[in-house]
Amino acid sequence: MRQTILSISNLSKTFGGVVATDDLSLDVEQGELHAIIGPNGAGKTTLIAQLSGEIFPDNGRILFQNKNITMLPPFKRSHLGIARSFQITSLMQGMDVIDNVALATQANDGHAYKFWKPARDDRDLRQSAIDALKEVGLEGREFEKVQNLSHGEHRQLEIAMALATQPHLLLLDEPMAGMGTEEGDKILKILQKLKKRKTILLIEHDMDVVFALADRITVLVYGRAIASGSPQSIKTDERVREAYLGTEGDLNC
Amino acid sequence: MRNLLTRKSFNFAFIISVGLLALLPLYVEMTGDDFYLDLANRLMILAIAAVSLNLILGHGGMISFGHAAYLGIGAYSVGIPAYYEIYDGLFQIITAVFVSGVFALLTGAVSLRTKGVYFIMITMAFTQMAFFGIVSIEEYGGDDGLVIDTRSTFGNFFDLEDTVTLYYFVFVSLLISLFIVKRIMESRFGMVISGSKSNERRMQSIGYNTYRYKLVCYVLSGCLCGYAGALLGNFTNFISPEMMDWTASGELIFMVLLGGSGALLGPLWGAASFVLLEEWLSSITTYWHFFFGALLILVVLFARGGIDGLLSKIGLSK
Numbered sequence: 001m002r003q004t005i006l007s008i009s010n011l012s013k014t015f016g017g018v019v020a021t022d023d024l025s026l027d028v029e030q031g032e033l034h035a036i037i038g039p040n041g042a043g044k045t046t047l048i049a050q051l052s053g054e055i056f057p058d059n060g061r062i063l064f065q066n067k068n069i070t071m072l073p074p075f076k077r078s079h080l081g082i083a084r085s086f087q088i089t090s091l092m093q094g095m096d097v098i099d100n101v102a103l104a105t106q107a108n109d110g111h112a113y114k115f116w117k118p119a120r121d122d123r124d125l126r127q128s129a130i131d132a133l134k135e136v137g138l139e140g141r142e143f144e145k146v147q148n149l150s151h152g153e154h155r156q157l158e159i160a161m162a163l164a165t166q167p168h169l170l171l172l173d174e175p176m177a178g179m180g181t182e183e184g185d186k187i188l189k190i191l192q193k194l195k196k197r198k199t200i201l202l203i204e205h206d207m208d209v210v211f212a213l214a215d216r217i218t219v220l221v222y223g224r225a226i227a228s229g230s231p232q233s234i235k236t237d238e239r240v241r242e243a244y245l246g247t248e249g250d251l252n253c
Numbered sequence: 254m255r256n257l258l259t260r261k262s263f264n265f266a267f268i269i270s271v272g273l274l275a276l277l278p279l280y281v282e283m284t285g286d287d288f289y290l291d292l293a294n295r296l297m298i299l300a301i302a303a304v305s306l307n308l309i310l311g312h313g314g315m316i317s318f319g320h321a322a323y324l325g326i327g328a329y330s331v332g333i334p335a336y337y338e339i340y341d342g343l344f345q346i347i348t349a350v351f352v353s354g355v356f357a358l359l360t361g362a363v364s365l366r367t368k369g370v371y372f373i374m375i376t377m378a379f380t381q382m383a384f385f386g387i388v389s390i391e392e393y394g395g396d397d398g399l400v401i402d403t404r405s406t407f408g409n410f411f412d413l414e415d416t417v418t419l420y421y422f423v424f425v426s427l428l429i430s431l432f433i434v435k436r437i438m439e440s441r442f443g444m445v446i447s448g449s450k451s452n453e454r455r456m457q458s459i460g461y462n463t464y465r466y467k468l469v470c471y472v473l474s475g476c477l478c479g480y481a482g483a484l485l486g487n488f489t490n491f492i493s494p495e496m497m498d499w500t501a502s503g504e505l506i507f508m509v510l511l512g513g514s515g516a517l518l519g520p521l522w523g524a525a526s527f528v529l530l531e532e533w534l535s536s537i538t539t540y541w542h543f544f545f546g547a548l549l550i551l552v553v554l555f556a557r558g559g560i561d562g563l564l565s566k567i568g569l570s571k
């Protein structure tokens with residue numbers, strides 16, 4: 001039997017009058033790729049923010065590897081093995097690509113309070129950073145400044161940074177946001193490789209991608225999970241059709 | 254590696270400046286004109302203070318408007334012991350660095366909970382408190398300040414009474430300060446500070462308690478500036494609360510911005526320009542502050558990298 005790595009129960013969050021997360025309960029199992037879909041404003045990013053600790057829920061509980069992390073700050077969750085990527089690219093502008101990734105690496109090898117040895121001469125650190133960059137197809141771009149990368153490369157770097165923290169659980173918030181088909185395919189290939197060895201919670205708008213990758217899908221509407229199950233069962237679920245795509249909708253389009 | 258090939262191994266502007274500073278006492282010896290020695294001495298002490306401010310302001314993105322507090326703490330760490338006829342330099346310097354570190358730790362722990370303009374205001378407020386704290390102690394001269402009759406001594410080895418000895422002591426201190434900050438900024442810790450300046454949210458997300466790193470940086474910066482204060486006390490022979498005035502903090506910010514915020518050597522260029530311009534402008538007009546203001550506006554608008562940025566553009570600084 002598979003183990004539950006992340007268990008969310010009765011999570012709620014409101015912003016003023018807006019209910020962004022509404023009594024949401026959801027489990028993610030070890031090794032699976034769990035996709036979350038839902039229309040704009042459904043509360044997907046808000047959910048990720050609560051899982052990564054950027055915002056705290058009004059109610060409910062989040063267990064990660066049976067540990068209550070509901071109120072832990074982001075850096076502590078990172079040390080426990082949760083990493084996220086951002087829907088709106090969030091990188092260290094002004095620094096080299098490799099420095100961005102090396103920072104993510106050194107955050108989790110426990111030696112960041114070193115004041116004297118030059119960090120860029122640390123071979124192990126550089127090598128792990130280069131490995132993470134290879135994994136997302138950014139080899140050869142190590143010494144480029146972040147602001148000189150293309151949008152697609154920014155999205156690849158987003159994933160590399162999350163990966164470099166050596167997480168047990170990856171939270172990916174629309175990794176293909178704003179990409180063309182070709183660039184999107186690149187990310188799809190990366191995710192296909194990744195899903196073999198990581199537990200992933202993926203938020204994605206593109207249905208083809210979701211059905212190609214997901215072991216399980218949860219549909220979020222107005223902060224509430226209206227359906228959760230295998231891709232097949234989601235495709236044929238009446239409520240999903242109604243709420244998410246309109247009655248005429250076809251989930252394959 | 255690519256880095257190695259493109260890295261310039263020396264920096265023209267720096268080498269020339271260091272050479273001039275190193276040889277200046279010889280020139281003074283020959284001409285007997287002390288004036289330039291004093292000018293350069295003050296320049297180097299302020300440069301150390303600006304280097305320390307640059308660590309938090311330029312590298313760390315923490316805009317402190319209260320850095321002069323450490324100049325004051327450092328100076329009084331020489332002056333108060335001297336008042337009790339304790340002239341031991343090691344004791345004075347350790348006191349300066351330690352008290353500055355504690356002051357930075359306590360005020361930083363509170364200030365760094367805030368951001369932006371609140372941070373600026375609160376750092377300023379703490380320094381005003383230190384200012385009025387000193388003013389209120391009649392024993393140490395209050396408003397009028399305190400005369401230091403004897404400069405620091407270091408056992409039987411040497412003392413700073415002789416101006417040239419003091420000069421070289423400051424000169425070596427400046428070089429060591431620059432070297433320390435260079436090492437720190439290239440270390441793992443320094444990378445975290447740069448990262449936090451660039452994108453604090455992402456740094457927290459990848460596992461950094463950025464508050465703690467910034468606080469450590471804030472304390473290091475305070476310690477170094479306290480050291481500069483101890484030198485300043487020795488140099489001026491007279492200390493007063495004025496040293497901690499908010500305008501003194503403003504002048505340090507001016508030096509950092511003018512020289513090139515976040516550049517290793519920026520504070521050196523900034524302090525040099527400040528001291529030389531002040532000397533020159535104040536000899537021709539009493540409104541020299543006006544020209545400083547105008548200059549700062551020009552730099553902020555048209556030369557974001559400050560003097561260091563301009564020097565690297567023409568290939569004199571890397």
Ligand SMILES: Nc1ncnc2c1ncn2[C@@H]1O[C@H](COP(=O)(O)OP(=O)(O)OP(=O)(O)O)[C@@H](O)[C@H]1O
Nearest residue numbers: 015018020038039040041042043044045046047087
């Ligand atoms: N910080 C905030 N303050 C106020 N309202 C917010 C805040 N963050 C999100 N919201 C609101 O909460 C709701 C959910 O937003 P969220 O960004 O989580 O949606 P989403 O599913 O990620 O949408 P998208 O597909 O566009 O990325 C929206 O109505 C949004 O306006």
Ligand SMILES: [Mg+2]
Nearest residue numbers: 044045046087
């Ligand atoms: Mg979103």
